[in-house]
Amino acid sequence: MARVFARLKLRLITNRLRRSTVIQAFGFLVSWLLAIAAGIGLGYGYGALLRAVENDLAISAAVFSLAFLAWLLLPIVAATLDDTMEARQFELLPYTSRQLAFGLAVAAFVGPGALMTILMFGIGIGVGYGFGLIWILQVVAAIGGLAFMVVVSRWITTLLTDLLRSRRTQEIAALTIVGLLTLPGVVGSLVVAETVDGGSGQFDIEAVLDGIEPLGWTPPGVFGLVVDSLEEGAWGRVGIGVVYGAVVLGIGGLLFARSVERLQTRAAVNKRSRRRRGGITALFPKRYPLPRTPVGAVAAKELKYLFRDSRVKAQLIGGLVATVVLVGTGGAALADTPYAPFSAAFIGFLVTASVIPNQFGFDGGSFWAYQSSSIRLIDVLAGKNLGWAAVSLPLVVVAAVAAAALSGDASYLIAGVLAGVSVAAMFTAGGNLTSILGAYPLPESNLFGSRNVSGTALIFSFLGLGLSGLLIVPIALLIGIPAWLSGPLLATLGAVAATIYGVGGYLLSMRWIQRLLESRALWLLDTIDKER
Amino acid sequence: MDVPAVSYQGLTKRFADTLAVDDVTIDIPLGSFFGIVGPNGAGKTTMLRMTTGLLRPDAGAVSIAGRDVWKDPATAKTRFGVVPDNPSMFERLTGRELIEFNGMMRNMDPEVVAQRRESLLRLLDLTEAGDTIVADYSLGMTKKVAIACALLHNPSVLFLDEPFAGVDPVARQTLEQILRRHIGGGGTVVFSDHAMDVVERLCDRIMVIDHGRVLATGSTEEITGGRRLQDVFVEMVGAQITEEGDLEWLGSSPD
Numbered sequence: 006m007a008r009v010f011a012r013l014k015l016r017l018i019t020n021r022l023r024r025s026t027v028i029q030a031f032g033f034l035v036s037w038l039l040a041i042a043a044g045i046g047l048g049y050g051y052g053a054l055l056r057a058v059e060n061d062l063a064i065s066a067a068v069f070s071l072a073f074l075a076w077l078l079l080p081i082v083a084a085t086l087d088d089t090m091e092a093r094q095f096e097l098l099p100y101t102s103r104q105l106a107f108g109l110a111v112a113a114f115v116g117p118g119a120l121m122t123i124l125m126f127g128i129g130i131g132v133g134y135g136f137g138l139i140w141i142l143q144v145v146a147a148i149g150g151l152a153f154m155v156v157v158s159r160w161i162t163t164l165l166t167d168l169l170r171s172r173r174t175q176e177i178a179a180l181t182i183v184g185l186l187t188l189p190g191v192v193g194s195l196v197v198a199e200t201v202d203g204g205s206g207q208f209d210i211e212a213v214l215d216g217i218e219p220l221g222w223t224p225p226g227v228f229g230l231v232v233d234s235l236e237e238g239a240w241g242r243v244g245i246g247v248v249y250g251a252v253v254l255g256i257g258g259l260l261f262a263r264s265v266e267r268l269q270t271r272a273a274v275n276k277r278s279r280r281r282r283g284g285i286t287a288l289f290p291k292r293y294p295l296p297r298t299p300v301g302a303v304a305a306k307e308l309k310y311l312f313r314d315s316r317v318k319a320q321l322i323g324g325l326v327a328t329v330v331l332v333g334t335g336g337a338a339l340a341d342t343p344y345a346p347f348s349a350a351f352i353g354f355l356v357t358a359s360v361i362p363n364q365f366g367f368d369g370g371s372f373w374a375y376q377s378s379s380i381r382l383i384d385v386l387a388g389k390n391l392g393w394a395a396v397s398l399p400l401v402v403v404a405a406v407a408a409a410a411l412s413g414d415a416s417y418l419i420a421g422v423l424a425g426v427s428v429a430a431m432f433t434a435g436g437n438l439t440s441i442l443g444a445y446p447l448p449e450s451n452l453f454g455s456r457n458v459s460g461t462a463l464i465f466s467f468l469g470l471g472l473s474g475l476l477i478v479p480i481a482l483l484i485g486i487p488a489w490l491s492g493p494l495l496a497t498l499g500a501v502a503a504t505i506y507g508v509g510g511y512l513l514s515m516r517w518i519q520r521l522l523e524s525r526a527l528w529l530l531d532t533i534d535k536e537r
Numbered sequence: 538m539d540v541p542a543v544s545y546q547g548l549t550k551r552f553a554d555t556l557a558v559d560d561v562t563i564d565i566p567l568g569s570f571f572g573i574v575g576p577n578g579a580g581k582t583t584m585l586r587m588t589t590g591l592l593r594p595d596a597g598a599v600s601i602a603g604r605d606v607w608k609d610p611a612t613a614k615t616r617f618g619v620v621p622d623n624p625s626m627f628e629r630l631t632g633r634e635l636i637e638f639n640g641m642m643r644n645m646d647p648e649v650v651a652q653r654r655e656s657l658l659r660l661l662d663l664t665e666a667g668d669t670i671v672a673d674y675s676l677g678m679t680k681k682v683a684i685a686c687a688l689l690h691n692p693s694v695l696f697l698d699e700p701f702a703g704v705d706p707v708a709r710q711t712l713e714q715i716l717r718r719h720i721g722g723g724g725t726v727v728f729s730d731h732a733m734d735v736v737e738r739l740c741d742r743i744m745v746i747d748h749g750r751v752l753a754t755g756s757t758e759e760i761t762g763g764r765r766l767q768d769v770f771v772e773m774v775g776a777q778i779t780e781e782g783d784l785e786w787l788g789s790s791p792d
Contacts, residue, residue, distance in 0.1 A: 298644065373621060527593055
């Protein structure tokens with residue numbers, strides 16, 4: 006049984022490699038190498054931490070908990086390189102739900118995620134605790150932990166697959182995912198707030214470690230506790246930990262099997278069809294004076310999607326919530342200074358970054374409609390940019406005004422707004438390029454993203470983000486240096502120059518991108534249409 | 538001499554070792570109801586995708602009403618409408634919004650778009666459903682709204698890939714009426730389908746294709762010669778008859 010699923014997974018991986026183009030195969034191999042490199046790097050990091058501090062239990066519990074969190078969240082929110090097998094693909098085969106859950110969990114072990122995790126644990130434990138006979142037992146315990154992570158991760162994604170068949174729950178799931186994503190930030194900031202010494206403002210590492218030590222008694226952390234207890238020779242704790250770990254692994258497996266059975270035997274329910282209220286629907290919103298042109302039509306469609314598509318809604322709300330969390334914690338120091346309006350630049354970056362890098366991917370299988378009509382793809386891209394600007398730019402202005410009001414000094418207001426606009430424009434330019442070179446399908450009604458993103462797309466996404474980051478540096482310099490040297494007046498002049506740079510750069514990039522789009526149109530169609 | 542509605546000149550497409558479309562040269566006259574039939578994997582969809590600008594041919598040319606699809610795509614695309622098999626639409630728009638979106642994408646006058654949209658919705662019996670999200674449509678409704686989008690700019694040629702697959706008899710009747718009306722107004726319809734009875738009943742010209750090669754083309758009467766199209770088709774593509782002995786196990790008790 007285990008062998009059947011493991012071989013099937015290997016066959017899926019090799020088949021994908023076989024049908025790839027040379028550059029796709031290169032991207033695929035690079036992504037696996039990156040997973041190996043990350044596993045080794047994280048392993049050495051884990052080991053170095055163990056050697057650097059006294060409280061090994063806290064470090065191991067934290068590492069296992071963080072790995073668990075990554076296994077929980079990444080398959081939900083990130084497009085993955087893995088050829089994940091889904092329960093629904095096997096629903097007509099004569100397997101019981103428990104057999105199927107077991108097989109799917111085994112298959113999940115064959116992939117870059119599991120390889121990276123095993124490398125991290127194996128190397129980290131060896132470097133930190135030493136490579137001896139005990140190391141073998143510790144690695145066995147770590148593999149048990151990985152099994153728990155895999156099973157719970159598959160349980161959550163299967164549960165969500167079931168829930169997401171109902172369109173109403175797609176909306177709820179989108180917001181839940183946003184909540185899950187912000188959780189680490191909120192918890193992290195609370196831990197930091199609790200552990201910073203009020204008198205000196207110094208970061209007390211021992212207090213932090215003491216604070217996180219109880220993680221060793223949480224379901225994922227207990228595997229870290231067993232790893233540490235094996236080294237300590239605390240056999241009583243090892244025994245309790247092993248029993249506890251076996252119980253949580255068993256419960257996870259049962260829950261996964263139950264969700265598999267539910268998915269296979271329960272029909273999707275869409276209780277009501279969504280008829281728009283308020284008379285005859287029209288494409289163009291009344292409140293935004295969008296041009297009645299192809300560009301305006303695409304912008305209008307994007308605005309409709311903003312409120313109707315869970316993927317876009319989740320991205321936008323995620324960007325906003327993350328902003329509030331980050332500004333509320335890390336940016337608190339800025340609030341009392343006249344520089345507060347510059348938080349608008351940060352808002353511009355976050356809101357733009359959340360959607361811009363894969364704009365065509367959001368169209369999924371509908372992309373053919375552009376290609377078979379007479380609209381130019383550059384107009385489609387411009388329309389998408391316009392639609393998103395209609396949302397992000399008002400947010401930038403509101404953020405700048407609110408921050409200025411809170412700081413009680415409006416002297417940097419104009420510079421702040423212009424900084425936000427320049428950042429958004431330049432990031433959009435970089436995002437447009439990434440959308441063309443690193444497009445991957447993200448079909449509608451799919452919050453999991455694509456299961457088979459080519460490694461090339463991932464590499465271009467990283468490159469695009471890096472490039473966009475570099476392009477923003479001159480904006481920071483143009484405004485920051487005058488603000489630091491002279492004050493608001495010179496900073497405003499610098500901001501005008503930054504806006505010319507940002508908006509001008511965007512317009513220039515569109516001329517170049519037009520030629521790129523013409524040559525890449527059919528590649529885009531082929532790439533984005535794959536999920537149909 | 539009339540310019541043909543669609544003209545293929547040596548159209549060829551290869552996928553790795555497979556020759557999907559092999560040197561197809563054929564003219565489709567204006568005002569014809571043209572059916573493309575062939576077994577699965579014959580190259581029908583590949584041909585339609587190359588015709589509608591969705592797949593670049595390796596060799597040859599295709600022109601719509603005299604305009605080369607690959608040399609002058611902007612003009613050629615104003616002259617045809619297309620409904621692919623299992624069309625994926627912008628499903629978060631309502632039917633009305635989707636049709637309007639398609640019209641505006643083609644830079645049409647907003648007033649003309651509104652006028653035509655309402656008459657198409659009425660004709661397709663979608664007036665009530667016009668304000669419902671397309672994601673909530675049945676397959677038949679989705680195909681109807683896709684045809685409305687394809688017809689909105691009044692194209693001279695309409696390409697449809699298996700338009701009747703999965704469509705109930707009532708919706709099928711409506712679609713047939715609309716296609717006939719399009720032909721009646723001087724338009725041309727090119728469609729592929731597996732339902733031989735539908736092709737035989739609707740089309741005045743037929744092309745039989747297999748392994749990317751055109752096996753026969755001509756008027757329906759020429760192709761069928763008074764026989765059923767189904768029989769002629771099976772004969773042409775050479776259906777494989779399984780020896781009875783191969784399937785002795787079928788229907789016996791499972792092990």
